[in-house]
Amino acid sequence: xxxxxxxxxxxxxxxxxxxxxxxxxxxxxxxxxxxxxxxxxxxxxxxxxxxxxxxxxxxxxxxxxxxxxxxxxxxxxxxxxxxxxxxxxxxxxxxxxxxxxxxxxxxxxxxxxxxxxxxxxxxxxxxxxxxxxxxxxxxxxxxxxxxxxxxxxxxxxxxxxxxxxxxxxxxxxxxxxxxxxxxxxxxxxxxxxxxxxxxxxxxxxxxxxxxxxxxxxxxxxxxxxxxxxxxxxxxxxxxxxxxxxxxxxxxxxxxxxxxxxxxxxxxxxxxxxxxxxxxxxxxxxxxxxxxxxxxxxxxxxxxxxxxxxxxxxxxxxxxxxxxxxxxxxxxxxxxxxxxxxxxxxxxxxxxxxxxxxxxxxxxxxxxxxxxxxxxxxxxxxxxxxxxxxxxxxxxxxxxxxxxxxxxxxxxxxxxxxxxxxxxxxxxxxxxxxxxxxxxxxxxxxxxxxxxxxxxxxxxxxxxxxxxxxxxxxxxxxxxxxxxxxxxxxxxxxxxxxxxxxxxxxxxxxxxxxxxxxxxxxxxxxxxxxxxxxxxxxxxxxxx
Numbered sequence: 001x002x003x004x005x006x007x008x009x010x011x012x013x014x015x016x017x018x019x020x021x022x023x024x025x026x027x028x029x030x031x032x033x034x035x036x037x038x039x040x041x042x043x044x045x046x047x048x049x050x051x052x053x054x055x056x057x058x059x060x061x062x063x064x065x066x067x068x069x070x071x072x073x074x075x076x077x078x079x080x081x082x083x084x085x086x087x088x089x090x091x092x093x094x095x096x097x098x099x100x101x102x103x104x105x106x107x108x109x110x111x112x113x114x115x116x117x118x119x120x121x122x123x124x125x126x127x128x129x130x131x132x133x134x135x136x137x138x139x140x141x142x143x144x145x146x147x148x149x150x151x152x153x154x155x156x157x158x159x160x161x162x163x164x165x166x167x168x169x170x171x172x173x174x175x176x177x178x179x180x181x182x183x184x185x186x187x188x189x190x191x192x193x194x195x196x197x198x199x200x201x202x203x204x205x206x207x208x209x210x211x212x213x214x215x216x217x218x219x220x221x222x223x224x225x226x227x228x229x230x231x232x233x234x235x236x237x238x239x240x241x242x243x244x245x246x247x248x249x250x251x252x253x254x255x256x257x258x259x260x261x262x263x264x265x266x267x268x269x270x271x272x273x274x275x276x277x278x279x280x281x282x283x284x285x286x287x288x289x290x291x292x293x294x295x296x297x298x299x300x301x302x303x304x305x306x307x308x309x310x311x312x313x314x315x316x317x318x319x320x321x322x323x324x325x326x327x328x329x330x331x332x333x334x335x336x337x338x339x340x341x342x343x344x345x346x347x348x349x350x351x352x353x354x355x356x357x358x359x360x361x362x363x364x365x366x367x368x369x370x371x372x373x374x375x376x377x378x379x380x381x382x383x384x385x386x387x388x389x390x391x392x393x394x395x396x397x398x399x400x401x402x403x404x405x406x407x408x409x410x411x412x413x414x415x416x417x418x419x420x421x422x423x424x425x426x427x428x429x430x431x432x433x434x435x436x437x438x439x440x441x442x443x444x445x446x447x448x449x450x451x452x453x454x455x456x457x458x459x460x461x462x463x464x465x466x467x468x469x470x471x472x473x474x475x476x477x478x479x480x481x482x483x484x485x486x487x488x489x490x491x492x493x494x495x496x497x498x499x500x501x502x503x504x505x506x507x508x509x510x511x512x513x514x515x516x517x518x519x520x521x522x523x524x525x526x527x528x529x530x531x532x533x534x535x536x537x538x539x540x541x542x543x
Contacts, residue, residue, distance in 0.1 A: 004040065005030035007049035011288035015359050028281050037261045038282050039315075039391035041254040043084040044289060053294035054083035055253055056304070057386075058239030058311070062248035063114070065093045065188060070114055074121055079296045081125045081133035088136035088246065090236035091115060092167065095188040096144035110145050112152050115159060122161035132414070133161060134240035138218060140167045141201065144184045144193055150204050153214040156528065163240055165519065166205055167220040173513060176202055206505045209522050216242060216521035217509060223489070223518050228380040229307055231367040241387050242519050243491035244311060249299040252309040252488070253289045254386045255282050258397040259340060260316030260425075263323045270320070270340065279312065279347035286310035287355055287378055308362035311384025311488055312348050314340065316397030318404050322425040325463050328403045329474040334481045337401065341383070341485040348382040355379075381487035396424065400491055401482050403467045403475075406448030408441055426450070426464055433457060467495040468525060472508040480515035489518040496524040 009026035017025065032038045039045065041057035048055060059080050061073045077087050095101075097110025115137050122133040137159070139149040150166065153159050175182040175198035183192040205215060223235045223245040235245045244252045262275045290308055295301035317337065318328055326332050355378040361370075362380050370377050385401050392399040399405075408422045422441060430436035435455055443453070449466050450456050467475075472494050479492040494508050505522055512520035 001030055001033045003049040004045060005033065008040075008044075008285055008288045008292055011291035014291055025284070029285055032278060032281050032285075035261065036258055036395045036397075037278055038255060038257050038285075039388075039395050040285070040289065041386070042390050044253060044255075045391070045394075046084055048292070052083055053292070054085065054296055055289050055293040056085055056251040056295075057254055058088070058244040058246065058252045059085050059296075059300060060088040060090075060237045060239065060246035060248060060250055062236075063089050063091050063093060065095055070094075070117075074118060076297055077118060077133075077135070078121055078125055081122060083296055085251070085296070086134040086136075086240040088138065088237040088239045088244075089115075089118065090138045090140075090167070091149075092138070092140040092143050092236060093187050096186060096193075097148070099144075099186065099188060110148070111139055111143070112145060112148050115152070115162065119159045119161050135162045136238055136240045136242065137162045137164045138167050138237045139164075140185075140220070141169060141172045142183060142185045144186060146184070146196075146201065147204065150201070150208055150215055154208055154211060156212055163216065163242070163521075164214050165216040165218045165238070165242065165521075167218045167236070168513075170221040172198055172201075202506070202509075203502075206502050206509070210500070210502050210505050210524055210527070212527050213521070213523040216519060217512070218242065218245075218519040219513060219517065222516060226487070226518075228369045228487075229364045229367075230369075232303075232306065232364055238489065238519070241491040242521060243313075243384050243386050243489045244309075245489055245518065246309070247303065247307070249297075249303040250307055250309065251295070251300050251304045252311045252381070252384065253286055253293065254311035254313060254384055255286050255289075256313045256315040256386060256388050256391060256395075256400070257282060257344070258316040258395040259314050260319035260323065260397050263320050267323045267325070269324070270343075272343065275343065276347050279344055280351045282312055283310065283348045283351040283379075283382060284355065286312060287352070287359070306363035307380045308378060309381040309488070310348075310352075310379045311386065312344065312382055313385040313388075313400065313486075314344065315388040315392045315395060315400055317401045318398040319423070319425055322423070322463060325459075327463050328465050328478070329470045334477055337478055338481040338484060341385075341401075341482045345383045345485040345487070349375075349377065352378045352382050383486045384488040385482055385486055385490040385492075387491040401478065402492065403465060403470055405467050406445075407450055407464060407466060408445035409448055423464075429460060430456075433460065467493075468497060470495070472496055472500075472504060472522070473511060476508055476511050476515065476517065476520070479512070479520075480517055483515075483517050492521070494520060494522040496522060498524060498526045500524050 005026045012025050044055040061076050063073045091111035094111040095108045099108045101108050181195040181197050184194045186193040227235050233247050238245045262270050264271050356376045361376050388399045407426050450461050450464050475494045483490050
């Protein structure tokens with residue numbers, strides 16, 4: 001923590017800070033992390049103050065429609081993975097399979113075949129030597145190869161290092177609602193080259209997502225509607241978990257506040273004054289990361305300094321609700337989520353405006369939506385809600401804005417070990433109310449949920465809900481409540497029970513679109529053999 005704090009605080013010296021001021025900033029950064037109130041994204045934790053010094057988690061690379069362009073992108077992907085980042089790609093610029101290749105008088109092999117090359121390269125390079133690389137592959141719904149793309153992961157053996165999402169347009173949704181066809185556009189000629197029935201395409205997406213969670217949906221027009229720097233280009237893709245929409249060659253460094261640490265002593269609400277202080281400190285921290293970052297390639301360095309995107313988000317939200325005895329899927333839970341995210345966004349913007357006074361605005365400010373509003377701000381984006389898988393464990397906080405996956409669960413690690421986790425807030429109240437026993441915890445671990453255990457008081461069963469206890473509709477409502485006040489996007493898995501039908505999935509998709517979400521990812525429990533979080537597979541007594 002000291003290594004990270006001292007390194008990131010150094011950026012203050014670029015703006016004339018004295019040694020004394022530098023030490024004060026480093027102490028602030030140290031305290032907020034040492035108290036587990038905040039954690040930056042994993043690359044910052046791993047690399048700050050080391051030789052690598054690559055601090056961002058999220059990157060988007062363009063894939064141009066040429067052999068040179070494709071293999072340049074492949075090289076950049078390898079460099080980014082080596083340093084611990086994840087990559088998103090839009091393959092929508094690539095001409096479709098069997099299209100003409102003028103230079104060789106041959107035919108092209110299409111986006112899906114090139115994705116396999118990117119996937120194979122990822123397989124060989126672990127991120128920073130510590131974790132496997134992650135990718136997001138996106139194809140527009142109006143690309144001629146969209147049907148091949150939708151089914152490309154159906155065998156669960158292909159593209160294992162990719163999440164995939166279809167970029168859904170407003171035109172497509174219109175055609176779906178009217179049950180008509182829509183045009184396919186050849187990206188090489190930019191002209192219509194056929195039509196598909198929107199309903200048939202949508203059914204295929206639903207069927208495959210129901211089968212194994214892929215593809216997700218990205219509502220690309222919603223993303224571009226809130227792009228603060230449209231003069232730099234269109235948003236085509238996101239990072240691997242979908243929460244960060246980015247321009248080509250853009251990056252974002254994320255950090256998350258563990259809001260479970262900001263509940264008042266009487267457990268009635270958040271301590272807003274303390275939270276404001278934390279948002280100010282961490283917005284400052286993330287802006288410094290941009291200056292301290294050693295970017296993997298020059299194009300990314302230039303774009304990142306131009307947009308100065310930062311992604312401040314939350315973790316521990318579900319745990320905070322447990323402490324306040326508010327059910328996640330009650331109206332009160334939704335209101336609390338929206339209130340919290342609005343506050344964090346407002347305070348981070350306030351701090352970014354303050355930073356702009358001494359440090360100047362982001363490079364691409366002229367022509368941006370911020371300039372049009374007359375707001376001089378340091379960062380084009382300030383908020384993102386990430387999944388916080390690793391940092392949530394370090395901070396002992398539930399992931400992102402997600403409900404807890406289970407009250408007790410097992411995490412399968414890459415080397416085959418199984419780690420057993422029990423929710424500390426549940427354990428505390430179980431001991432306080434006198435129904436705690438090791439045997440009961442073991443029984444809960446077998447199913448993950450406390451529902452159906454008559455020996456647990458009803459009010460506690462109502463509050464301590466887990467992902468599988470919450471209806472898909474309520475998952476999406478919470479995602480939408482947060483999205484209202486997030487500059488970028490929100491990482492959220494819409495959990496379905498194993499018994500869910502394809503109609504259930506369709507309803508969730510339509511609701512997500514209607515509530516202005518920027519994307520939607522569903523996962524039906526047990527639909528993949530190797531799933532990271534598991535319940536019902538407890539091989540030993542839960543300690």
